[in-house]
Amino acid sequence: MIEDELDPGFADLFDPQDRAPCELYLISPLDVGGDFADRLAAALDAGPVAAFQLRLKGHDDHAIARAAEPLMKICAEREVAFIVNDSVSLAKRLGADGVHLGQGDGDPREARAVLGPNAQIGVTCHDSRHLAMEAGEAGADYIAFGAFFPTSTKETSHRPEPSILSWWSRLFEMPCVAIGGITPANAKVLVDAGADFVAVCNAVWGHEQGPAAAITEFQGVLGR
Numbered sequence: 001m002i003e004d005e006l007d008p009g010f011a012d013l014f015d016p017q018d019r020a021p022c023e024l025y026l027i028s029p030l031d032v033g034g035d036f037a038d039r040l041a042a043a044l045d046a047g048p049v050a051a052f053q054l055r056l057k058g059h060d061d062h063a064i065a066r067a068a069e070p071l072m073k074i075c076a077e078r079e080v081a082f083i084v085n086d087s088v089s090l091a092k093r094l095g096a097d098g099v100h101l102g103q104g105d106g107d108p109r110e111a112r113a114v115l116g117p118n119a120q121i122g123v124t125c126h127d128s129r130h131l132a133m134e135a136g137e138a139g140a141d142y143i144a145f146g147a148f149f150p151t152s153t154k155e156t157s158h159r160p161e162p163s164i165l166s167w168w169s170r171l172f173e174m175p176c177v178a179i180g181g182i183t184p185a186n187a188k189v190l191v192d193a194g195a196d197f198v199a200v201c202n203a204v205w206g207h208e209q210g211p212a213a214a215i216t217e218f219q220g221v222l223g224r
């Protein structure tokens, strides 16, 4: 398999330690009702966050669009990229900054044709170097590997090693995102391996002292 043929030793073009500091990429909970808008604002005001992904499941586009409106405003006011999960057409309708595509969510080339050159298009690549290179060739702006740790947010069936981040970041400039069960206590190994972003849901929204406290804790471990 091509993944095995391209193992360490093939090339060592970039040092992961020379990359820009790792940044936070927040994933929404499945329920963004109630006081979620205030919680999002508190999280974004607690420290730098690069992106927020609206990840709602089982709702029609109209309902998601209604939920998105105040959250997009909060992100725009703070210059945080607003990424829509799964749906290119919804990202287009909302004027979002980008879309995140799983392996079954559509082709990045088609997403680019619809969303234009400035859209941020991310692609899930599980634990696969092959999928990551395919996504790069298809014009993705970032690729995501995961799930690095057990997570209760989603059923997962892939468990990459942190070394996949080192492999990617030595060979390619395109950013890589690490996702899955990431907390302030376990993130450092992914940062040191070369993750450009850590994508986090439960460790932020489920933090017992609230999302702002979680953001502050993450800031302490994101430096290289």
Ligand SMILES: Cc1ncc(COP(=O)(O)OP(=O)(O)O)c(N)n1
Pocket (backbone or CB within 6 Å): 025, 053, 055, 085, 086, 100, 101, 102, 103, 104, 105, 122, 124, 144, 145, 146, 154, 177, 179, 199
């Ligand atoms: C940043 C990021 N990485 C991976 C995923 C997972 O996407 P997908 O495989 O399409 O699964 P769902 O999130 O749609 O359940 C993601 N959303 N974001």
Ligand SMILES: Cc1nc(C(=O)O)sc1CCOP(=O)(O)O
Pocket (backbone or CB within 6 Å): 027, 124, 126, 145, 146, 147, 148, 150, 151, 152, 153, 154, 156, 179, 180, 181, 182, 199, 200, 201, 202, 203
């Ligand atoms: C949405 C998602 N995708 C994953 C993948 O492996 O592709 S893991 C995951 C859940 C991320 O949430 P938490 O930070 O709570 O584990």
Ligand SMILES: [Mg+2]
Pocket (backbone or CB within 6 Å): 085, 086, 100, 101, 102, 105
């Ligand atoms: Mg998806």
